[in-house]
Amino acid sequence: MTKTTYSRRRVLKTGAVAGTAGLMMPTYLRAAAHEGFTNAPTGDTVTLGFNVPQTGPYAEEGLDELRAQELAVEHLNGMGDGGMMNTFSSKVLDGTGIMGKKVEFVTGDTQTKSDVARASAQSMIQKDGCIMITGGSSSGVAVAVQGLCQEAGVIFMAGLTHSNDTTGKDRKANGFRHFFNGYMSGAALAPVLVNAYGADRRAYHLTADYNWGWTQQESMAASTGALGWETVENVLTPVGAGDFSSYIAPILNSGADTLVLNHYGGDMVNSLTQAVQFGLKDRQVNGKDFKIIVPLYSELMAKGAGSNIEGVFGSMNWNWQLEDEGTKAFVRSFGEKYGFPPSNAAHTCYTQIMLYADAVTRAGSFNPCAVVEALEDYEFDGMGNGPVLYRGADHQCFKDVLVMEGVASPSGNANMVGYDTLRIVEQTPRAQVEYAPDHPMFAGGALGECNPGA
Amino acid sequence: MLGLNSRDFKLLMIVIFMTLAAPILLNPFPVDSALGESFNAGYPALMQRFVIFGLLAVGFNILFGLTGYLSFGHAAFLGVGSYAAVWMFKLLSYNIVPAMLASVIVAALFAVVIGYVCLRRSGIYFSILTLAFAQMSYALAYSVLSPITNGETGLQVYSDDPQVLMRAGDPIVPHLFGLEMNSSVTWNVGGWQFVFQNGYYLSAICMIIGFYISIRIFRSPFGLMLRAIKSNQTRMSYTGMNTKPYMLAAFVISGMYAGVAGGLMSAMDPLTGAERMFWTASGEIVVMAILGGVGTLIGPVLGAGIIKYLENIISKINSDILHNWFAFMPDWMDNLLVNILYPFVGKGWHLTLGVLFMVVVIFLPGGLVQGGQKLGALFSRKSKSSNSDATTAGTANTNTPAE
Numbered sequence: 001m002t003k004t005t006y007s008r009r010r011v012l013k014t015g016a017v018a019g020t021a022g023l024m025m026p027t028y029l030r031a032a033a034h035e036g037f038t039n040a041p042t043g044d045t046v047t048l049g050f051n052v053p054q055t056g057p058y059a060e061e062g063l064d065e066l067r068a069q070e071l072a073v074e075h076l077n078g079m080g081d082g083g084m085m086n087t088f089s090s091k092v093l094d095g096t097g098i099m100g101k102k103v104e105f106v107t108g109d110t111q112t113k114s115d116v117a118r119a120s121a122q123s124m125i126q127k128d129g130c131i132m133i134t135g136g137s138s139s140g141v142a143v144a145v146q147g148l149c150q151e152a153g154v155i156f157m158a159g160l161t162h163s164n165d166t167t168g169k170d171r172k173a174n175g176f177r178h179f180f181n182g183y184m185s186g187a188a189l190a191p192v193l194v195n196a197y198g199a200d201r202r203a204y205h206l207t208a209d210y211n212w213g214w215t216q217q218e219s220m221a222a223s224t225g226a227l228g229w230e231t232v233e234n235v236l237t238p239v240g241a242g243d244f245s246s247y248i249a250p251i252l253n254s255g256a257d258t259l260v261l262n263h264y265g266g267d268m269v270n271s272l273t274q275a276v277q278f279g280l281k282d283r284q285v286n287g288k289d290f291k292i293i294v295p296l297y298s299e300l301m302a303k304g305a306g307s308n309i310e311g312v313f314g315s316m317n318w319n320w321q322l323e324d325e326g327t328k329a330f331v332r333s334f335g336e337k338y339g340f341p342p343s344n345a346a347h348t349c350y351t352q353i354m355l356y357a358d359a360v361t362r363a364g365s366f367n368p369c370a371v372v373e374a375l376e377d378y379e380f381d382g383m384g385n386g387p388v389l390y391r392g393a394d395h396q397c398f399k400d401v402l403v404m405e406g407v408a409s410p411s412g413n414a415n416m417v418g419y420d421t422l423r424i425v426e427q428t429p430r431a432q433v434e435y436a437p438d439h440p441m442f443a444g445g446a447l448g449e450c451n452p453g454a
Numbered sequence: 455m456l457g458l459n460s461r462d463f464k465l466l467m468i469v470i471f472m473t474l475a476a477p478i479l480l481n482p483f484p485v486d487s488a489l490g491e492s493f494n495a496g497y498p499a500l501m502q503r504f505v506i507f508g509l510l511a512v513g514f515n516i517l518f519g520l521t522g523y524l525s526f527g528h529a530a531f532l533g534v535g536s537y538a539a540v541w542m543f544k545l546l547s548y549n550i551v552p553a554m555l556a557s558v559i560v561a562a563l564f565a566v567v568i569g570y571v572c573l574r575r576s577g578i579y580f581s582i583l584t585l586a587f588a589q590m591s592y593a594l595a596y597s598v599l600s601p602i603t604n605g606e607t608g609l610q611v612y613s614d615d616p617q618v619l620m621r622a623g624d625p626i627v628p629h630l631f632g633l634e635m636n637s638s639v640t641w642n643v644g645g646w647q648f649v650f651q652n653g654y655y656l657s658a659i660c661m662i663i664g665f666y667i668s669i670r671i672f673r674s675p676f677g678l679m680l681r682a683i684k685s686n687q688t689r690m691s692y693t694g695m696n697t698k699p700y701m702l703a704a705f706v707i708s709g710m711y712a713g714v715a716g717g718l719m720s721a722m723d724p725l726t727g728a729e730r731m732f733w734t735a736s737g738e739i740v741v742m743a744i745l746g747g748v749g750t751l752i753g754p755v756l757g758a759g760i761i762k763y764l765e766n767i768i769s770k771i772n773s774d775i776l777h778n779w780f781a782f783m784p785d786w787m788d789n790l791l792v793n794i795l796y797p798f799v800g801k802g803w804h805l806t807l808g809v810l811f812m813v814v815v816i817f818l819p820g821g822l823v824q825g826g827q828k829l830g831a832l833f834s835r836k837s838k839s840s841n842s843d844a845t846t847a848g849t850a851n852t853n854t855p856a857e
Contacts, residue, residue, distance in 0.1 A: 054800070054801040055801045055804070059801075106770065107770065107772050108769075108770055109769050109770075109800075109801050113727070113729045113732075114607075114608045114725070114727035114729060115727060115729060115730055116765075118723060118725065119499060119500075119503065119765075119766060120766070120769075120770075122497075122499035122500075122723075123497060123499060123500060123766055123770065126497040126498055126499050126649070127494065127497040127500075128491070139606075139607065140605075140606040140607045140608060140727065143607045143608065143610075144607070144608050144610075144725055144727065147610050147725055148723070148725070151627065151636070163607075165607060170607065170610075209596075209597040210596060210597055210605050210606035211600070211604075211605050211606050211607045212606070236597070238593070238597075239596070239606075445612075446612075446613055446614065448613055
């Protein structure tokens, strides 16, 4: 990290003072250069940094991520029932931490602000000696922290981030994304929508006015357009608008028969609720029933929107209702510890930690470059999504995508709203959502070289 | 010395000492101790924030402290400064000199335009106008101007950017003629670890220079004029003074300070986002100044330090750490204490800040500096009677607490 002399002179001076004061003589090192990479774990523990929003609009998601992350650490350290470690196709993890080092963690609050997230990640790297940072619930933050980790020379395992840019134009060699993206949502949803609603629909888009919203809208318009749908209009709405009625009223006269809400979190809850209040769901346009689509679903949004999501299609990365062994094992151990099912944000964070631990063990080193090599083009199974590929060209995971539909709660349990009010309509196979690394929606980025720091 | 009276000179020396020795002063505990893991603040990223926000608050204080005009949109200058600097990195090279120059110039131009419009009004209307401009800037940066600002994702440097002045072998991190900002020397003494980073020292030097200039402004005829505007602007006008140029000058200087701070933030970490201009960021600057002591020289720096300390250190204390502290106690006591403390740490750090702010505003209207003075008076009561006149005069002169 260092090759300067001016501050060393100061250090020497201060050192001389300290020495005469009877302290032990200083040994100054070149910032851990002797290990060859940033924050090489030297003792019998290794520290991971969980950087999630604990306050702000995505706080609930962040806290759910934190739960899953704590659970993953327990499993890695051999406590609890082992969760998805037992179903994971790779068997190198044995419950003794990572390479025999006990896993410890520090937490930080991103507040869903890039600056704060970076400050928090910096303190994890510089103060707490973290070797890997994970978590987050927004693409802007993910891109910001990913860039920081690239510069500092640690691994970033992205949490919930759905924008194409994270592994598109902002992709970085030290960053990895397990979560799916806007393009995949569009590719998975479009055929289902055409099947259900016909190929001659006229869609009206309301789009959150920032990067994620744009990439989501672009992906939806492209994939539905390819199957015959027409995009009547795309209206950008400010983030956190609260009141969407002025955006919804014009839809009534637009001649559109479908509304696509490219919103997330509280915005989606508000816009969907107001669309329903405007009676859009009961309308008939062009002789067809008016339909609403929410491309990206989450349990917490579904919870917030309550019964308004009935009959609304959307997509998810993973859902606790899947029937495979990995999902069952994860839902069981999460449910036993916390008393409710995990969200898909929780699942992706848990999986990312397991994948990181596994990659380190297979590589036999915590060196970020060794980890990158171990993760690139890595095929695995048993983590709840079926067979998955971590593509080396852009560090994006490729796996089946779930198309979901909102339904009335079958259990009638108020605590389960959001969890059982989403039904899996289809598990879109991985081949259908794959794309080339230099696809126009993802072009313009370069991974660069992996950076071990120090 | 340096054109300062002895009192100011002493203050400047204290500030210089504190900032230069910060890597040692802020790491009072051994690295591996429980206290060190929780309370040590001497890591480069945080120390940079201390001095950068200190500089920002010093600049803000020139406007708010001297003229009494409360700008509620100061973060906008910080933001444009940061954007200007990152653009210089993208277009020219990672050398921070053109970046810093650009951030000061752009922030100054921005301040001239906004100041010219906003200063037509005073009091609450001025505050609202500045707030409106800042929020406009934020909205523009967040979405409308995305081609320039990269929107919500934030502006950063890509490897395929032009960087026309970049030569082969130049560092690919911000540097000052080859001196890399993120290089550091680590010094291990026993269990202690001190990190001395180039970037921090550059920011510290900027802060010291900014602080020195601020003292000179406070003591100058120009500063006196600003104070006169604060105490009675109408009377100034009646005497035939045109106060507008003075106000605008103060506003622009203040905006330039924010521009330097923004440029430094980019130089330390070459990524900038729109939320740096959000109104909460502007509010934070106001809180810094009030917490430390508006109109005092050192107050805003103290306020900035305290807020950044709470935000970065206290916010990371989670319930596990609390349980570790009280592990030696019986379980019920442990749980009780954790339950009492928990709302104030971790994500509850805002609550701690809020309580502190209330206490300061109610009991110490002059900010923490007034608290320090009260404490000082308490301990020097004996000598006070003999030279009370001189001290009071001196105090009023140096600090002019909230009027």
